[in-house]
Amino acid sequence: MTTAATAPRRPGDLAKWLFVAPAALYMLLFFGYPLVRNVVMSFQDYTFATYFTGEAPFNGLENWRAVLANELFGASLWHTLLFTVGSLAGQFGIGMALAVFFHRRFPLSGLMRSLLLLPWLIPMVVAGTVWRRILDQETGVLNEALQALRVTSAAVPWLSSPDVALLSVVLVNIWIGIPFNMVILYGGLQEIPAELREAAVLDGAGPLRNFFSVTLPLLRPVVTVVLVLGFMSTVKILDLILALTNGGPAHSTETLGTLTYQLSFLQLDFGQGAVVGNVLILVSMVFAVVYLRANRGGVAR
Amino acid sequence: MHHHPPPARHSACAAACAAALVLAGAGCAAERDPNVYTVMNSSTDEPYHTWDQEAMDSCGERVGVEVRQLSVPADQLVPKALRMASSNALPDILSLDGSDLPQFAAAGGLVPLEDLGLSTEDLSEGALSIGSHGGEYYGAARAVNSLGLFYDADALAEAGVEPPRTWAELRTAAAELTGGGRYGLAISALATEDGVYQFLPWLWSNGGDERELDSPESVAALEFVASLVEEGSVSSSVVNWTQADVNDQFVAGNAAMMVNGPWQLPVLREHPELDWAVTEIPVPGAGDTSVAPIGGTTFTVPVNAQDPGRERVAAEIVACMTTPEAQLDWATKGSNVPVDPEAAEGYRAAVPELAPFVDQVRTARSRTEHAGTEWSTYSQAIGTAVQAALTGAASPREAMERAQARVEAELEGRS
Numbered sequence: 001m002t003t004a005a006t007a008p009r010r011p012g013d014l015a016k017w018l019f020v021a022p023a024a025l026y027m028l029l030f031f032g033y034p035l036v037r038n039v040v041m042s043f044q045d046y047t048f049a050t051y052f053t054g055e056a057p058f059n060g061l062e063n064w065r066a067v068l069a070n071e072l073f074g075a076s077l078w079h080t081l082l083f084t085v086g087s088l089a090g091q092f093g094i095g096m097a098l099a100v101f102f103h104r105r106f107p108l109s110g111l112m113r114s115l116l117l118l119p120w121l122i123p124m125v126v127a128g129t130v131w132r133r134i135l136d137q138e139t140g141v142l143n144e145a146l147q148a149l150r151v152t153s154a155a156v157p158w159l160s161s162p163d164v165a166l167l168s169v170v171l172v173n174i175w176i177g178i179p180f181n182m183v184i185l186y187g188g189l190q191e192i193p194a195e196l197r198e199a200a201v202l203d204g205a206g207p208l209r210n211f212f213s214v215t216l217p218l219l220r221p222v223v224t225v226v227l228v229l230g231f232m233s234t235v236k237i238l239d240l241i242l243a244l245t246n247g248g249p250a251h252s253t254e255t256l257g258t259l260t261y262q263l264s265f266l267q268l269d270f271g272q273g274a275v276v277g278n279v280l281i282l283v284s285m286v287f288a289v290v291y292l293r294a295n296r297g298g299v300a301r
Numbered sequence: 302m303h304h305h306p307p308p309a310r311h312s313a314c315a316a317a318c319a320a321a322l323v324l325a326g327a328g329c330a331a332e333r334d335p336n337v338y339t340v341m342n343s344s345t346d347e348p349y350h351t352w353d354q355e356a357m358d359s360c361g362e363r364v365g366v367e368v369r370q371l372s373v374p375a376d377q378l379v380p381k382a383l384r385m386a387s388s389n390a391l392p393d394i395l396s397l398d399g400s401d402l403p404q405f406a407a408a409g410g411l412v413p414l415e416d417l418g419l420s421t422e423d424l425s426e427g428a429l430s431i432g433s434h435g436g437e438y439y440g441a442a443r444a445v446n447s448l449g450l451f452y453d454a455d456a457l458a459e460a461g462v463e464p465p466r467t468w469a470e471l472r473t474a475a476a477e478l479t480g481g482g483r484y485g486l487a488i489s490a491l492a493t494e495d496g497v498y499q500f501l502p503w504l505w506s507n508g509g510d511e512r513e514l515d516s517p518e519s520v521a522a523l524e525f526v527a528s529l530v531e532e533g534s535v536s537s538s539v540v541n542w543t544q545a546d547v548n549d550q551f552v553a554g555n556a557a558m559m560v561n562g563p564w565q566l567p568v569l570r571e572h573p574e575l576d577w578a579v580t581e582i583p584v585p586g587a588g589d590t591s592v593a594p595i596g597g598t599t600f601t602v603p604v605n606a607q608d609p610g611r612e613r614v615a616a617e618i619v620a621c622m623t624t625p626e627a628q629l630d631w632a633t634k635g636s637n638v639p640v641d642p643e644a645a646e647g648y649r650a651a652v653p654e655l656a657p658f659v660d661q662v663r664t665a666r667s668r669t670e671h672a673g674t675e676w677s678t679y680s681q682a683i684g685t686a687v688q689a690a691l692t693g694a695a696s697p698r699e700a701m702e703r704a705q706a707r708v709e710a711e712l713e714g715r716s
Binding site: 049266 | 379380383387491492539541553688691692
């Protein structure tokens with residue numbers, strides 16, 4: 001970032017501002033306004049009747065109090081944390097392993113790599129619906145396969161037990177997220193000059209040492225981008241969970257995203273829905289700042 | 302939208318609306334063509350859309366106007382109607398689900414149909430209960446649905462089991478029919494409206510009540526359903542099944558009996574190899590009355606402050622679309638039960654295989670009869686309780702006590 005001129009003095013400056021104006025206007029209208037509106041709404045008694053009367057009286061901290069007293073909120077926060085950490089760890093770990101694997105070219109590696117992209121191309125709702133069938137306790141392919149291979153003796157209640165459902169949802173989300181992680185990390189690996197690793201090998205570094213002391217540090221900016229983008233798309237998850245479990249069974253897969261949806265669009269209590277939405281935005285914003293800082297460091301280097 | 306105002310005006314209005322956004326209120330309703338009336342419904346699927354259009358065309362001809370149909374998916378109907386309400390642009394006639402009607406009526410968005418010249422004298426109790434809120438009649442129902450027990454007649458005959466009529470018989474029958482990859486009974490126990498709708502027959506037939514979820518009768522109803530899952534006669538996957546999934550399981554032969562509604566008929570008819578029949582939902586003891594929820598949509602007339610004259614014409618269209626003849630025609634096509642008692646008898650003769658639904662509807666109760674605008678609060682609490690008990694996360698008693706406490710807390714927080 002460069003320091004901006006304090007005031008437009010030369011005619012060229014005006015042109016610069018005119019170039020910025022559409023983007024700024026767009027941001028204000030489509031990001032700034034809804035954000036502010038959402039914050040304001042969380043302090044309003046914004047319900048069904050509001051649409052008819054146009055009246056949404058301010059009710060102070062009433063919505064916040066109600067949401068914080070709701071035991072589902074705490075549970076959703078916890079599930080969101082587990083879901084996000086679990087998904088990111090799985091996506092990143094497997095994505096990285098695959099990226100390193102494909103980095104060493106071998107016959108058909110290009111074809112296999114493109115096949116692995118498929119989960120990324122499938123719409124989330126379609127993936128959710130298909131996985132719901134695969135994971136069905138009685139008629140699902142997964143249980144049939146596991147039992148045929150004698151891995152498990154009884155059918156695993158993937159989506160029908162509150163103890164397993166969250167894990168199942170995380171596993172599906174990992175499957176969806178692997179391609180994104182793999183592609184970006186693979187791209188990052190291509191950027192690393194081969195000489196550096198060759199030099200490390202000559203110095204006697206083994207493959208593990210080579211990876212952790214040479215590849216990973218050089219990959220750091222890419223890793224940050226992947227993790228932060230992954231975080232932001234994971235923490236707000238809604239469609240996948242709605243398609244897979246609808247937040248159930250017994251609210252075991254309820255996350256902040258599904259809770260907002262439930263409060264706003266099923267209970268039609270938009271004020272309380274806005275509260276949860278704000279919490280979600282706040283959490284995302286913390287990580288957005290982390291991302292910006294990390295990026296700025298990358299440019300300065 | 303089907304309106305076609307002059308383009309310039311339209312875009313100016315759209316821009317103003319965009320600027321003022323949701324809460325702007327009055328002033329942005331497009332000027333309506335005096336001879337064109339709009340009905341908003343959720344008949345997005347064929348052949349329902351065409352059938353509806355035929356009914357509207359014939360009524361439009363009788364009233365002397367053109368009736369246009371605006372169909373949106375069922376789950377988007379209420380949000381869309383709310384957006385339209387905020388810009389005073391609700392359609393002339395709004396087809397609302399019975400459980401959504403109280404909220405629209407309480408918000409002052411609907412005109413009492415009696416004020417528009419529709420009589421409630423000849424209406425059945427069911428029709429009145431599904432279309433009323435606070436003692437006023439707002440929605441005219443054409444046909445309603447309820448739940449029944451579908452069974453695979455071949456499977457029952459093979460096992461030597463009679464269609465069950467009591468809970469005890471159902472328990473035995475379901476156990477005997479279970480085996481070889483097949484469950485005795487399939488139900489929907491989703492936490493959303495699908496599952497709650499299906500729990501109500503057990504709750505109500507046992508004398509339980511959504512207002513007293515922790516009463517012994519209410520708890521016993523949940524204990525009964527949970528025991529069926531525990532005994533293995535009902536799959537534990539039912540916590541993830543919609544009513545359409547339940548039907549799929551039944552059609553695929555994975556369940557010998559299922560609780561479902563008449564709207565599954567089109568799918569069932571695609572499988573002529575399946576010899577199915579329907580009976581009323583079993584009751585706790587012989588001689589008890591089977592009380593199931595009544596479901597369905599009603600035609601309502603939203604308030605039109607700018608042009609109240611349109612309300613009266615809209616009511617004429619509603620009256621025309623809900624005559625006994627129109628009801629019978631629609632019900633026979635769409636496999637629902639007419640609300641008019643005489644039309645219902647005609648239906649019994651026309652569609653004998655669904656006759657049990659006529660009896661079920663006669664004793665059925667509306668979900669919003671007591672709950673009114675708070676139904677979603679009750680519904681969420683019941684859905685949570687059912688899932689907690691069926692997955693073993695809580696005992697039925699704990700689950701119902703928690704549900705009752707939650708409802709009380711939420712209702713208190715609102716008053």
